[in-house]
Amino acid sequence: MTTHQLPPVCILGLGLIGGSLMRDLHTRGERVYGFTLHGARAARRDGFDVSDSVEEVLRRAESDNALVVVAVPMRAVADVLDQVAKFAPSCWITDVVSVKQPVFELIVERGMQARYVGGHPMAGTEFSGWTASQEGLFASAAWAVTYDYARTNPTDASWAELFTTVCRMASVVGAEAVPVSVGRHDEAVARVSHLPHVIAEALALVGDRGGTLAQSLSAGSFRGATRVASTSPELVRNMCETNAESLVPVLDEYIELIQAARDSLASTPPSMKSLSESGHRAHLRMAARKGARRESVSPVEISSRPVMRVHPGAPGWVQQLDQIESLGGRVEVF
Incomplete structure (x- = not known):
């Protein structure tokens, strides 16, 4: 019997990021299906569960209690969220859009903030579309996960579970979750x-x-x-x-x-003395932080990709996220 780490995942938009997420989740045995207007036939030929009807996949997501991943360009996010509100009114929502404040504002306008956790995997290539998607795109990548809602609702158990699920999804595909507020992101x-x-x-x-x-x-x-x-x-x-x-x-x-x-x-x-020397020092600092050992579990080991284990919903957990954000650290949930 297959043990799933995640609920069913419904991905709306199967370009480079959405398509790569589908490939990785499928390879790892998770239940995943999705929607795309462009490339649906090619995705089905590749053996994936893909529809070109957003209503169809969202009705299915609602019946499955699926996690809906919005993976469309920013200009299409508002329309997609309206479709989610109409056909999957109780589903959890996350996204992979490269900006977070504009998405969060659309979420708040629709009163969806209690079932939304923003996301942004820091991975990609210069190519786009389903044919550009690939397995392993997110390996060791930072995956920004937003938590603004928790600052005013730290005891919302359902939201804490959603936050856990989004962090776990990032981990399943090989990424490292980084808690961030939308503005700082x-x-x-x-x-x-x-x-x-x-x-x-x-x-x-x-x-x-x-x-x-x-x-x-x-x-x-x-x-x-x-x-x-x-x-x-x-x-x-x-x-x-x-x-x-x-x-x-x-x-x-x-x-x-x-x-x-x-x-x-x-x-x-x-x-060129000033810029070359100061730029070189900045590059060395950033390279050191990027290449630091991931095994660290101490938030004070600023050498510097600290990893802190957090229990979402536990007392003081949001303050822990604030600390991790200030260090640019990674979060592991349990």
Whole structure:
């Protein structure tokens, strides 16, 4: 008899992230089915339980008490949530959208916050669609899991169970759950996810203006720095425009650094000392945090991907999440 770690999972949207989640859950023996308008036939040919009728899958999810995963672009989230409200009014909801504040606002507008936990796996490629999905995409990736609702409702046992389920789903597919508030999430991803897209697009333009000679001489540093410029422009717009409130101040920081470097290089003698040394130190700090040992269970081991075990719903559990968030740590639930 198969033992499932999760309730049935219904994924709405089977692009790179939703499709990869379906593949991983299926491989691990979990009950998973989904909806997509584009690629449903291909997904069924690949052996997956996929429909092109959102009403059909949501009615099924309601009867199964399934966890509904919203995996559509931000522009489609409001319509999808309306469908969930209509056809799966008691189902738990999570999402994998790259911004969290705008999604949470839509959730609150619909009075769904008691059955919603936001999510965002920090994984992906520059490709999109079902055909881009793959097993193992989330291995060792951070999976942001939001907990704003718990700050005012720490004793809501049903919500605590939902939070546990979302963290467990991340673990099942090999990711590491990171508790975050929606506002801090959006500011952080503006820095490390959305700003790189802006930079890559601009750098690709500058390189292209050098003509065929620049293209011929371009090497690994240019290809690496511009890799994400191959992402669909629609996806880039969706990410950056929906997080503009957080992205613009971060872009201002970047422009200030670039302007200072420009002025320093234009001086006599030209110098890159300040930016090269401070940037190198920052890179070493981030690399050390990214590569720190995961075995740590102490929240004070800031070397630094601390893992803290939390019992959702227990006294003081939200304060534990606050502490983990402040350290950028991982959470394990029990």
